[in-house]
Amino acid sequence: MNPTPFTRPSLAKVLAAWQTCLTAHGLPGKMLWIFSENLCVEPLHATPGGFHFGFQTRFTPPPDIALEIAYDQFSETPARMVFYRLGSCPRGSVCILLCDDWFEPKGVTEGFIRHDEWGISFHPGRAGEIEEVTELTRWLRRVKRDRAFHDFDFAMSLETIDEIRIHGRTLQPYERFAEKMLGRLRRVLGNPS
Numbered sequence: 746m747n748p749t750p751f752t753r754p755s756l757a758k759v760l761a762a763w764q765t766c767l768t769a770h771g772l773p774g775k776m777l778w779i780f781s782e783n784l785c786v787e788p789l790h791a792t793p794g795g796f797h798f799g800f801q802t803r804f805t806p807p808p809d810i811a812l813e814i815a816y817d818q819f820s821e822t823p824a825r826m827v828f829y830r831l832g833s834c835p836r837g838s839v840c841i842l843l844c845d846d847w848f849e850p851k852g853v854t855e856g857f858i859r860h861d862e863w864g865i866s867f868h869p870g871r872a873g874e875i876e877e878v879t880e881l882t883r884w885l886r887r888v889k890r891d892r893a894f895h896d897f898d899f900a901m902s903l904e905t906i907d908e909i910r911i912h913g914r915t916l917q918p919y920e921r922f923a924e925k926m927l928g929r930l931r932r933v934l935g936n937p938s
Contacts, residue, residue, distance in 0.1 A: 751864035753820045756813055763828045763867055766858060767838055770869045772830065775837030777802070778812045781900040784841075785878040786888045798831065799876040800839055801884050805903055812842065814909050815901040819844035827857070829868040829896060832875025839875050845899040868896070 753759075760776075768774040782805040789795035819826050819842065827843040848866060851857045858867040878884050908915050 751862055753826075753865070754863055756816045759816075759828070759863065759865060762860070763840075766867045766869055767830065770872075772869055772872060773833050773837040776840045777834065777836045777838065778807060779831075779839060779841050780807055780811060780815070780906065781902040782904070783807065784887075784900070785884055787883065787886070788888060796888065797876075799878045799883075800831065800834075801878040803879055804881060804884055807903060808906065808910070810910070811903065811906045814906050815842050818901065818905075818909065818915070823864070825849050826863075826865045827868055827896070827899075828865065830870045832870065832873050834875060834877050841900050843896060843899040844901075847899065848896075 764774045764776070767776075779800050779802065783800050783802055785799040785801050787797045787799065789797050816826075822844060824844050824846045825848040827848050829841050829843050831839045831841060833839065848857070851866065852859060856868055856870065858869070860866065905915055
């Protein structure tokens with residue numbers, strides 16, 4: 746196997762560079778990090794096939810250590826990592842960490858600023874607000890399937906973050922299934938432990 750042609754820096758160094766990138770583009774330097782469960786994709790009724798993107802942190806708040814875990818996990822792969830800004834909110838720039846080989850060919854024409862020495866790209870996006878969804882009904886009715894593929898489909902889930910926090914690694918599909926079945930069995934038998 747060929748060694749990767751880049752060296753990932755510490756998260757602190759990348760965050761400092763990302764913050765500098767945001768402020769250089771006239772965007773809020775304060776960052777609010779979200780994960781896949783925090784996205785709220787809703788159909789646009791005025792435009793058939795269109796979607797509205799929002800976010801929420803009220804119903805599935807990310808733990809404080811989530812960004813560090815995601816960065817460490819993504820750093821173990823040779824795939825390109827992307828620091829992606831979805832928009833602004835009163836709390837700052839809403840950002841999401843992505844990782845996949847799909848981003849490798851993307852460059853300036855698609856809005857990506859490449860840092861090939863790190864194997865990382867920045868996508869500051871355009872100035873503009875992203876709506877924070879605070880209504881549980883809207884979040885529960887969000888679109889999870891049957892929509893166009895998007896960059897943020899390569900985000901880490903909070904479920905994966907929890908697996909790493911609990912087990913020290915991501916679980917295999919059969920382990921996830923077994924854990925769900927054990928939970929159901931415990932509930933049926935009245936044993937909460």
